[in-house]
Amino acid sequence: MGGNRLQKKFLSRLLALMALLCVVLGVAVPSYYRSNMEQKYTEMAYNYGCLVAERLGTATVGKYEKTLQKDAAYDEVYAYLERMRETLQVKYLYVVVPRENDYVYIWTSSGEAEKDIGILGFAEAYYQGGEEYMKKAMSSKDRGTVPLLITNNKEYGYVASAYAPLVDTAGNTVALVGVDLSMDKVEEEIDRFLYMFAAFMAAVMLLGGCLFYHEISRVIISPLLALNASLEEYAEQKMRKGESLKIELHTGDEIERLADSVVTVSRELQAYMRDFEKATREKERIATELNVATNIQMHMLPSIFPPFPERKEFDIYATSVPAKEVGGDFYDFFLVDHDHIAVVMADVSGKGVPAALFMVIAKTLIKNRTQVSASLDPAKILYDVNNQLCEGNEAGMFVTVWLAILQISTGKGMVANAGHGSPMVLRAGGQYEHIVRKHSPGVAMMEGTRFKEHEIEMHPGDRFFVCTDGVTEAIDKDEELFGVQRLQAALNENPEADPKESLENVKKHMDAFVGDAEQFDDITMLNFVYYGTK
Numbered sequence: 305m306g307g308n309r310l311q312k313k314f315l316s317r318l319l320a321l322m323a324l325l326c327v328v329l330g331v332a333v334p335s336y337y338r339s340n341m342e343q344k345y346t347e348m349a350y351n352y353g354c355l356v357a358e359r360l361g362t363a364t365v366g367k368y369e370k371t372l373q374k375d376a377a378y379d380e381v382y383a384y385l386e387r388m389r390e391t392l393q394v395k396y397l398y399v400v401v402p403r404e405n406d407y408v409y410i411w412t413s414s415g416e417a418e419k420d421i422g423i424l425g426f427a428e429a430y431y432q433g434g435e436e437y438m439k440k441a442m443s444s445k446d447r448g449t450v451p452l453l454i455t456n457n458k459e460y461g462y463v464a465s466a467y468a469p470l471v472d473t474a475g476n477t478v479a480l481v482g483v484d485l486s487m488d489k490v491e492e493e494i495d496r497f498l499y500m501f502a503a504f505m506a507a508v509m510l511l512g513g514c515l516f517y518h519e520i521s522r523v524i525i526s527p528l529l530a531l532n533a534s535l536e537e538y539a540e541q542k543m544r545k546g547e548s549l550k551i552e553l554h555t556g557d558e559i560e561r562l563a564d565s566v567v568t569v570s571r572e573l574q575a576y577m578r579d580f581e582k583a584t585r586e587k588e589r590i591a592t593e594l595n596v597a598t599n600i601q602m603h604m605l606p607s608i609f610p611p612f613p614e615r616k617e618f619d620i621y622a623t624s625v626p627a628k629e630v631g632g633d634f635y636d637f638f639l640v641d642h643d644h645i646a647v648v649m650a651d652v653s654g655k656g657v658p659a660a661l662f663m664v665i666a667k668t669l670i671k672n673r674t675q676v677s678a679s680l681d682p683a684k685i686l687y688d689v690n691n692q693l694c695e696g697n698e699a700g701m702f703v704t705v706w707l708a709i710l711q712i713s714t715g716k717g718m719v720a721n722a723g724h725g726s727p728m729v730l731r732a733g734g735q736y737e738h739i740v741r742k743h744s745p746g747v748a749m750m751e752g753t754r755f756k757e758h759e760i761e762m763h764p765g766d767r768f769f770v771c772t773d774g775v776t777e778a779i780d781k782d783e784e785l786f787g788v789q790r791l792q793a794a795l796n797e798n799p800e801a802d803p804k805e806s807l808e809n810v811k812k813h814m815d816a817f818v819g820d821a822e823q824f825d826d827i828t829m830l831n832f833v834y835y836g837t838k
Contacts, residue, residue, distance in 0.1 A: 319513075322509045322513050325509070326502075326505055326506070326509060329501075329505060333501055334494055334497065334498050334501070337494060337497055338490070338494055341487075341490045341493070341494070342454050342464055342487070342490070345464035345485045345487060345490065346453065346454070346464045346465070346466055347466075348464075348485060349394070349464055349465060349466035349483040349484065349485045350466035350467075350468060350483070352388075352392050352394060352397075352466075352483045352485075353466050353467060353468030353480075353481040353482065353483040354468040354481075355388075356385070356388055356397065356468070356481045356483070357468045357469065357470050357471075357481045359384065360381065360384075360399070360470060360481070364377060364378070364381075365399070365401065365410055365470060365478050365479045366478060368410050368424060369401055369408060369410060369425075372424055372425040374424060378411075378424070381411055382411055382413065385397050385398075385399075385411055385413040386413045388413075389413045389414075389415065390415075392483075394483050394484065394485055394486075395414070395460075395461075395463060395484045395485060395486040396412070396413070396414050396460070396463075396482070396483070396484035397412075397413045397414075397481075397482070397483055397484075398410075398411060398412040398413065398414075398481075398482045399411045399412075399470070399479050399480070399481055399482070400438075400479065400480055400482055401478070401479045401480075402435075402438040402439060402442055402480065403427075405429070405430075406427045406428060406429050406430065407427070407428060407430065407434075407438060408425060408426065408427045408428075409423050409424065409425070409426045409427075409428070410424060410479060411423075411424075412426075431455070431457070434453065434455075434465070437453045437465075437467060438467055438480060441467040441468070441469055441477070441480050442469065442477045442480065443477075453465045453466070454487070456487075460484065461486065461487075461488065462486070462487040462488060462490075462491060463484040463485060463486055463487055464484070464485045464487055465482065465483070465484050465485075466482075466483050467480040467481070467482050467483075468480065468481045468483070469481075604634075604664065604667065605622070605624055605634060605635060605636070606622065606635075606636065606637060606638075609621055609804065611637065612639070615712070616835060617712050617713075617834070617835055617836060617837055618645070618712065618832065618833060618834050618835060619802065619803055619832075619833045619835070620637055620647070620803060620830070620831070620832045620833070621802075621803035621804040621806075621807055621830070621831055622635045622637070622807075622828070622829065622830035622831070623807055623811075623827075623828070623829055624826065624827070624828040624829075625823075625826065625827045625828075626655075626826045627655055627774070627823050627824055627825050627826050627827075628655055628656050631655065631656075631659065631660060631663070631826035631828075632651065632652030632653070632654060632655055632656075632659025632660060632662065632663050632703075632826060633650070633651050633652070633663070633772045633774065633826035633827075633828035634648075634650050634652075634663050634666075634667050634828070635648060635649050635650070635828055635830045636648040636650075636667055636670070636671060637830075637832075638671060638674075638675070640674060640675060640677075640680060640709065643711055643712050643713050644680060644709055644710065644711055644712065644717075645709070645710050645712055646671075646674050646707065646708070646709045646710075647707070647708045647709075647710070647770075647830065647832060648667075648670055648671075648705065648706070648707050649705075649706040649724060649770040649771065649772065649828065649830055650663070650666060650667070650670075650703050650704060650705045650706070650724070650772075651703065651704045651724065651772040651773060651774075651826070651828070652666065652701060652702075652703045653701050653702050653703065653746075654701060655825070655826070658699065658701065659701070662693075662699075662701045662703065663703070665693065666689070666693060666703045666705075666747065666748075669689045669692055669693065670685065670686075670689055670705065670707065673685050673688050673689050674707075674709070680709050680718075681718065681757070682707040682708065682709055682718050682719060682720035682755075682757050683718075683720045683754070683755040683756065683757040685707065685720075686705060686707060686720050686722050686744075686747055686755045687753070687754060687755060689747060690722075690747045690748055690749075690751070690752075690753050690755075691751055691752065693747060693748035694748055694750070694751040697748055701748065702723075702746040702747060702748040702749045703722075703746060703747050703748060704722060704723035704724040704725075704746045704747070705720075705721075705722040705723075705724055705746070705747050706719070706720075706721050706722075706724040706725075706727065706770050707719070707720050707721075707722075708760065708768075710760070710762065710834075712837075713837055714761075715761055715762035715763055715764075715766070715834055715836060716759065716760070716761045716762075717759070717760050717761075717762075718757050718758070718759055718760070719757060719758055719759075719760050720744070720755050720756065720757040721741065721743035721744065721756070722743065722744050722745065722746050722747045722755055723743055723744065723745055723746035723747075723749075724743065724746075724770075724772075725770075725771065725772070725773055725776065726738060726739055726740045726741060726743075727739060727768045727769060727770040728768065728769040728770075728791070728792060728795055729766070729767070729768045729769075730766065730767040730768070730769075730795075730799055731763070731765075731766055732763060732764060732765025732766055733765065734799075735795075735796045735799050736767075736769065736792055736795040736796050736799060737792075738788055738792060741758060742756065743756065744756045762834040763834070763836065764834065764835055764836035765833075765834070765835070766833075766834050767799075767803075767831065767832060767833045767834070768831075768832050769795060769806070769829070769830070769831050769832075770829075770830050771791075771827075771828060771829040771830070772825070772826060772827070772828045772829075773825065774823075774824075774825035774826045774827040774828065775791060775810070775814065775827055775828075775829060776788055776791055777825060778814055778817070778818050778823070778825070778827070779818070779821055779824070780817055780818050780819055780821050781819055781820065781821050786814055786817050786818070790813065790817065791810065793813075794809055794810045794812075794813035794814075795809075795810065797809060797813075802833075803831035803832070803833055804831075806831045807829050807831055810829060811827075811829075814827070
């Protein structure tokens, strides 16, 4: 099928080229032939006119123009013109005197005797460029030139005209000898030539086209078809079996080199496919393991809400959406004892698997250290965790941590912020406000770091919202940040919403802002409501 299409395509283009060449030559050659013949006949008519002008006298032209009376001398000239017309075989032979707007006939020989009698003095308007050529012929500076004047009308037919000057003894042109040669035979010659040329061109084109097609088919098309057949057989039968491609072409030209290149490419393709299959299997294995890691990581974060259904003093809800399969953000909340709850929001530097591994270690250390601490001091807890994470931290990773430990019965507690973003705080009946305090460096940045802490006191109806920078630093297609102000506006759209609805509302505003832009960072949020004891 492919070979047939190639042959048909090439043959159709060859026929189109031949047809176009025939049309171009069929128009150009006859046009050139016609132009040459018209020029030739015009020069012939001019030479005839000069011959007649040499034999005619000029003294009587002005006399006959004025008197319009014929005499014996007039008849002698007319008889001479008749003989010359018949001898030279011209259509019209005449003597005229050009005037401003017309020209007047003195003698006219046309072979129609009944019309020649009384023609003396007949005036006729110029037509088809005759005025320009006659006035040039009358001018001494243009004397000797042979302007091409071809006319074709119903009255005189298709003729080539020329005007030779009749010059008096003073060198002035007093009249013109006009000669009109019939071009009817030229028209017949052109038609005959066109038929012969068309037949000749058709024969030449047909023979040349067949020879050209046969040679192109032998040199190009047949080798290409053989190459295509070998490739089709290889693709359908041998490639899946792992066999090597073999092409036997010995043309000694670019097609043979093309076949060699195809064989080389096929070998490289086979090697690539083997490597690709191996990489695909490896990728699938990694994807499976990453999926398991994602599930493990997600199950490490509290995901059952409400987490403490028996506790009516507070409510809490949190979400985390990693930018990759696994992420470095994490949140946590757990009861330290019956009267204390710890809330953690953290963001590990970097993304992907390294951040996820560091996140697991950091989360485990923070929770373990908090649950075994006797003082419930967030700054002291982070101090111990920092020193443990700095040990063997050759990758230089760190984690920002916001850690709050709240006494449930009183609403009082302590907060330590190690390089993390400040929370949004809502007092009962009010709106969320961004409470900014000085914070300490991130955890695991430097061993022996002392962390700052401050007191908090929550009253029934108070809330706080904490998140990672994936929320405020989300960008849209114009690379504009979502920012703190948009976050605050989203929270205050319905400040009394329950924690889950509040986070969903923030995510809705983020999605509308970001649009189709890619998520570059993990998005983790937590909302805590304190109801107090009743």
